[in-house]
Amino acid sequence: MATAMRPGRVDQPRDGEAFLPPGFFDAFPSLERDRERLGPVLHRTDTPLFLVDTRILAERYREVERALARRSARSAIAYSFKTNYAVAESRLLGELGAWAEVVSGREYRLARGLGHPGEEIVFNGPHKRDDELLLALTEGALIHVNDREELERVLELRMAHHGRARVGLRVKADLPGVEPSRFGLSLEDGEAAAAVARMLSVPGLAPAGLHLHLRGDTDDPGHFRKAARRVARLLAHGGPEGGRLRVRSLDLGGGFPAHGPRPRSRRTWDPRPIGEYVDAITGELSPALAHEDGPTLILEPGRYLVADAIVFVSTVLRARRSGNGQLVTVDGTVTMLPLTHYCPQIARLFTSDLLPRRDSSLPSTVLGSSCRENDVLYSGPLPPAVRGDFLVFYAAGAYNSSLSPEFIFDAPPVLFA
Ligand SMILES: Cc1ncc(COP(=O)(O)O)c(C=O)c1O
Numbered sequence: 001m002a003t004a005m006r007p008g009r010v011d012q013p014r015d016g017e018a019f020l021p022p023g024f025f026d027a028f029p030s031l032e033r034d035r036e037r038l039g040p041v042l043h044r045t046d047t048p049l050f051l052v053d054t055r056i057l058a059e060r061y062r063e064v065e066r067a068l069a070r071r072s073a074r075s076a077i078a079y080s081f082k083t084n085y086a087v088a089e090s091r092l093l094g095e096l097g098a099w100a101e102v103v104s105g106r107e108y109r110l111a112r113g114l115g116h117p118g119e120e121i122v123f124n125g126p127h128k129r130d131d132e133l134l135l136a137l138t139e140g141a142l143i144h145v146n147d148r149e150e151l152e153r154v155l156e157l158r159m160a161h162h163g164r165a166r167v168g169l170r171v172k173a174d175l176p177g178v179e180p181s182r183f184g185l186s187l188e189d190g191e192a193a194a195a196v197a198r199m200l201s202v203p204g205l206a207p208a209g210l211h212l213h214l215r216g217d218t219d220d221p222g223h224f225r226k227a228a229r230r231v232a233r234l235l236a237h238g239g240p241e242g243g244r245l246r247v248r249s250l251d252l253g254g255g256f257p258a259h260g261p262r263p264r265s266r267r268t269w270d271p272r273p274i275g276e277y278v279d280a281i282t283g284e285l286s287p288a289l290a291h292e293d294g295p296t297l298i299l300e301p302g303r304y305l306v307a308d309a310i311v312f313v314s315t316v317l318r319a320r321r322s323g324n325g326q327l328v329t330v331d332g333t334v335t336m337l338p339l340t341h342y343c344p345q346i347a348r349l350f351t352s353d354l355l356p357r358r359d360s361s362l363p364s365t366v367l368g369s370s371c372r373e374n375d376v377l378y379s380g381p382l383p384p385a386v387r388g389d390f391l392v393f394y395a396a397g398a399y400n401s402s403l404s405p406e407f408i409f410d411a412p413p414v415l416f417a
Helices: 035-044 054-071 085-090 092-096 105-113 130-138 148-159 191-200 221-237 274-289 303-309
Strands: 049-052 075-080 099-102 121-123 142-145 166-172 209-211 249-251 296-299 310-322 325-330 346-350 362-367 376-382 390-394 414-416
Touching (some): 035 049, 049 085, 054 075, 054 092, 054 274, 054 296, 054 303, 085 092, 085 105, 085 303, 099 105, 130 142, 130 148, 142 148, 142 209, 148 191, 166 191, 166 249, 191 221, 209 221, 221 274, 249 274, 274 296, 325 376, 346 376, 376 390
Parallel strands (some): 075 099, 075 296, 099 121, 121 142, 166 209, 209 249, 249 296, 325 362
Antiparallel strands (some): 049 310, 310 325, 310 390, 362 376
């Protein structure tokens, strides 16, 4: 219980809200403004539930698209499926033109089932079975090989196959200030160059593309710039006889900070508009990208597209005073919001008529309704809660539902508003 906290005003910034971009609360369906529309939806369906604002989803996608269009002749946005499967299944991003980024055979089959043609699937991940690789090779997906062992397997499978194979290489860069990744072929120790040379030694084969995804929690566009520079260096000298390496795609991954709270791992947090990250990448790769017949620049955003487009709505089951604060129990559980370990939550209280409670706030602990003692969804100030109120958790779209086990209760439904 956060007993050290003094009662304060509800509009004071709270832990999870200190680093939010201006206008954050105007963007997600202002529940109050849209109460005529959302009230019936919320009263028709039992909480807890996830509520998706499709307008924000589309706007985030278009922001990335606009940023890419400014600097790259050809580009593609491959939505990282694992960030939120319900969004993938809604087909909304696919209808806007998004490709699919998948990291397992299961996700690959999901993408095909949703209608993505092989050519518009980027198949990443450290574990791809032979049968899954063969299917992806046959269907013309872009496979990013993770390591030397996988490369040898792909080369062997390719021998037996005469389709539209597109095989690229995942590479990694050692950058100051960024935790090293365990995935991909190292650019520093010659592993990536050796894999390129291995592919070029096979008659009729060359890497279709290069892929680099920075390890998470990076807010500095400079890190993306440096990563792109390392990729550009390999392109400049990694080709036949130390010359230029020509590829059909350059994929700089995802990892762009979402509109949401500061990760707990970071003391400072200064997320920039998405265009700054895209410019940092394209600036380094521009000699290759400027040509009409140059490679397609692929980005694989996940959290940027979905985080703030989705809220988690729970209902207050009981609230009681405790010390100088309150204990509030809701019908959700922390397993439905597992990212509470990753970043502080942004919680706001509404009456059952979707009017925001603005009264002065109390130090509050929000407990989930499972039988676990440590089922705590939020600690921080909240106005006094009343049974039947809605407690809404903002920026809940990324990774929560895909990482949550079905534990004790059914998985919360996902509503698209
Ligand atoms: C290879 C790859 N691409 C894209 C993503 C999406 O990252 P984010 O949700 O940070 O944009 C991930 C996430 O871990 C990833 O591993």
